Amino acid sequence: MRNWLKNTGPGILVSAAFIGPGTVTVCTLAGVNFGFTLLWALLLSIVACIVLQEMAARLGIITQKGLSEAIRDEIKNPLFKYLAIVLIFAAIVIGNAAYEAGNITGAVLGISAIIPPYVIEGGFFSLDLWSLFIGLVAFGLLATGNYKVLERVFIGLVLIMSISFVVTAILTRPDISQLLKGLFLPQSGSAGILTIMALIGTTVVPYNLFLHASLVGEKWKGKEYLGVARKELVWAILLGGVVSMSIIITAAASGVTNVTTAADLAVGLKPLFGEFATWFIAIGLFAAGITSSITAPLAAAYVVKGCLGWKKGLNSIKFKMVWATILFLGMFFSSLGFRPVQLIQFAQVANGILLPVVAIFLFWIVNRVTVMGEYKNSGLQNIIGILIIGITIFLGAKSIFSVLGGL
Incomplete structure (x- = not known):
């Protein structure tokens, strides 16, 4: 166990990052x-x-x-450099600030499914104290500046999410033949391209590519750790994928129809499976919100550090000022009582559209x-990478035309 913990970290944080309220919301709606x-x-x-995350991890370990x-x-x-920095800065920093409120609100929805919310009303102003509490928890963990503390917390939260959502999926007793058909026979049914893009955008999160490349440098300082980093990444992403699939399976097999968030799904499952299902989904949603809020x-902050050339x-x-600003913006807008489910969905679609740009x-x-030396992409990695980028460009273009066609 000690050796396992020693070689665990960045992949878990990436997995925890993409299993946020956006993932839970989009997967719930896709299943329902x-x-x-x-x-x-x-x-x-x-x-x-x-x-893509393996490429980011390899870059981080080889170049530090x-x-x-x-x-x-x-x-x-100079011109291309300036344009690239502005594009990355705007897309990641402003984008993260925009849906940090959704991350905190997702955690609040999880708590509210089992504990009534506590809101202070003041005329046109309302203050949700759960939002403040979650924001302060995230602030306290980030303020430690201790990477090992963050690792341990995230390992615990990912295990909580995994148990919560997988157990709930098992409780719903899904039709295995239909499950396998949906998994291995591509079909869209009545689903639109935006829903497919949202699912991709909620799993392959552009900011995770920046986060992972930076985090591996915090943990591993030599090329000899590349194999360990790859193994840790693969099982962590697979675990995150199982969690995401469990949410779709739960929503699809539950028979619940009037759902806009995972919190509604938790309430809807109560008559069928009792308090246990409600608690499992609520705790999972709370853990997902906390991880993404961090x-x-x-x-x-890592993106700003790289764009502006900071060394520390x-x-x-x-x-700390960068992450604190984004965190407090999220706390503020979440505490005002916004329920940005549509904003969360839009953010996932935007992630899917932004993905090919960052991937390129x-x-x-x-x-x-000159950067990677002998550790540059192999021919097979390039073929797979080009296929993935091509698919994301195609889907991104279709989703843009879909949005424009609806205007």
Whole structure:
């Protein structure tokens, strides 16, 4: 166990980051509205996530740099460098700030399913104390500046999420033949391209590529750890994928129809399976909200560090100011009582559209001999990478046309 814990960390944080309220919400709605038919899209997302995150981890271990820092150093043309930095900065930092409120609200929804919310009303103003509590918990963990503490907390939270959602899926007793059909026979049924993009965007999260490249450098300082990092990444992403699939399976097999969030699913399962199902989903949603409330500000801080060329990380005052700003913005908007379910869904679609842009930057960097040396992409890795980028570009383009067509 001690050896296992020693070689566990960055992959778990990545897995915990993509199992947030966005994942829980999108997977719940996909299961309720389309049954098992979109499990294949989630399986494709998991494979793509492993391939791209391995590239990010390899970059971080070999160069001891984050992705934004590597991009900043390798683009020599001043204009292109400036445009790339602005694009990355706007997409990741502003994007993370925009749905940090959704992360905190997701955790609040989990608590509220089993413990009544405590809201202070003041005319047009209302203050949800659970939002403040969750934000302060996230702030306290990040303020320690201790990477090992974050590792241990996230291992515990991921185990809680895994047990919660997998047990709930088993309780619903899904039709195994339909489950396997949905997993291995691609079909969309009545599902739109935006739903498929949301599932991909909620698994292969662009900011995770930046976060992972930075975190492996915090934990491992030599090329000899590359094999360990790959193994840890694969099982951590697979575990996260099982959790996401469990949420779809639970929603599809439950028979519950009037659902907008996972908290509604928890309430809907109560008459069928009693208090246990409600508690399992509520605790899982709470853990998902907490993990994303920590990783989103952390990823944004690493992106800013790389874009602006800062040398110090977790314990730097400037670094802490970035994640604190994003965290407090999330606390503020969440405490005002917003329920941004549509915002969460939109954020996942936006992630899916942004993904090919970030993936192309990553793909370019890990193919540069001057950066990676003998550890640059192999021919097979390039073929798989090109296929994944091609699929995400195709789906992203279709989703944009779908949105424009609906205007």
